[in-house]
Amino acid sequence: METFGARLHRAVAERGPLCVGIDPHPGLLTAWGLSDDVAGLERFCVTVVEAIGDRVAVVKPQSAFFERFGARGVGVLESTIRQLRDFGALTLLDVKRGDIGSTVAAYASAYLDPSSPLYVDAVTASPYLGVGSLAPMFSTAAEHGGGVFVLALTSNPEGASVQRAVGADGRTVAQTVIDEISQLNRGAEPLGSFGLVVGATVGGTGHDLGSVNGPLLAPGLGAQGGTPAGLRTVFGAALPSVLPSYSREVLGAGPDPADLRAATERVLADCRAALGAAD
Numbered sequence: 095m096e097t098f099g100a101r102l103h104r105a106v107a108e109r110g111p112l113c114v115g116i117d118p119h120p121g122l123l124t125a126w127g128l129s130d131d132v133a134g135l136e137r138f139c140v141t142v143v144e145a146i147g148d149r150v151a152v153v154k155p156q157s158a159f160f161e162r163f164g165a166r167g168v169g170v171l172e173s174t175i176r177q178l179r180d181f182g183a184l185t186l187l188d189v190k191r192g193d194i195g196s197t198v199a200a201y202a203s204a205y206l207d208p209s210s211p212l213y214v215d216a217v218t219a220s221p222y223l224g225v226g227s228l229a230p231m232f233s234t235a236a237e238h239g240g241g242v243f244v245l246a247l248t249s250n251p252e253g254a255s256v257q258r259a260v261g262a263d264g265r266t267v268a269q270t271v272i273d274e275i276s277q278l279n280r281g282a283e284p285l286g287s288f289g290l291v292v293g294a295t296v297g298g299t300g301h302d303l304g305s306v307n308g309p310l311l312a313p314g315l316g317a318q319g320g321t322p323a324g325l326r327t328v329f330g331a332a333l334p335s336v337l338p339s340y341s342r343e344v345l346g347a348g349p350d351p352a353d354l355r356a357a358t359e360r361v362l363a364d365c366r367a368a369l370g371a372a373d
């Protein structure tokens with residue numbers, strides 16, 4: 095079975111270093127001329143998937159925007175995930191789960207077990223009950239070729255007070271997370287399956303990302319003010335492992351599929367240039 099790291103490595107080589115988020119904000123539904131209900135949600139998602147699902151390496155639905163419509167919204171999430179798979183995109187569900195280990199095991203079944211209706215290639219996870227509490231996600235991901243992206247240095251300004259707090263061993267909370275994930279990826283080729291979330295907005299933080307050997311998801315580009323040119327300051331030598339992620343910057347170009355594709359091509363070209371990736 096091919097690991098998530100290997101599948102991601104191949105997808106990025108084929109389609110380029112880009113993740114596009116599906117974040118159906120109420121304001122975007124309105125701007126697209128859609129109703130702020132399940133029918134509008136469904137039309138929004140089908141439009142995005144049909145426009146860019148066959149050309150982006152990773153697509154990241156944001157669970158919150160589906161959950162706000164209850165069971166029917168989650169139904170749309172399920173069908174969106176299935177359609178993305180049919181279009182050949184890797185699916186990363188941004189759901190930021192974390193809990194005590196026995197509950198994390200249930201989250202792992204929900205998202206990383208291929209028999210689940212919400213099965214995706216990878217999820218985001220929160221480490222604030224301890225990275226070790228996420229062990230059931232790591233083991234389920236490893237068993238089924240999935241991936242987990244753990245929050246390290248988030249793009250929002252409030253994150254720093256927790257993530258950059260210094261522990262008794264002199265390391266920040268974020269560096270502890272980085273080091274534990276690096277350990278999980280040790281020896282993996284061509285890339286580990288366990289990633290980190292590091293916002294494109296955080297600037298130079300002095301954290302050592304050089305040994306992660308896994309993907310570094312960089313949200314915060316575009317709408318939150320992060321720029322591809324700024325990625326070098328954030329990631330330094332780890333730049334080749336960065337997976338830049340945009341949501342509103344691309345989605346705001348809709349609803350015309352040609353405009354969504356043009357926005358995707360534009361940000362991809364910017365990211366390739368910033369990462370020094372080949373066309």
Ligand SMILES: O=c1ccn([C@@H]2O[C@H](COP(=O)(O)O)[C@@H](O)[C@H]2O)c(=O)[nH]1
Nearest residue numbers: 156248249293313314317318340341342
């Ligand atoms: O540190 C983080 C972690 C996750 N996100 C999520 O990414 C998108 C960003 O959307 P934009 O429209 O491109 O700002 C959104 O789903 C966040 O929940 C993040 O922004 N920062």
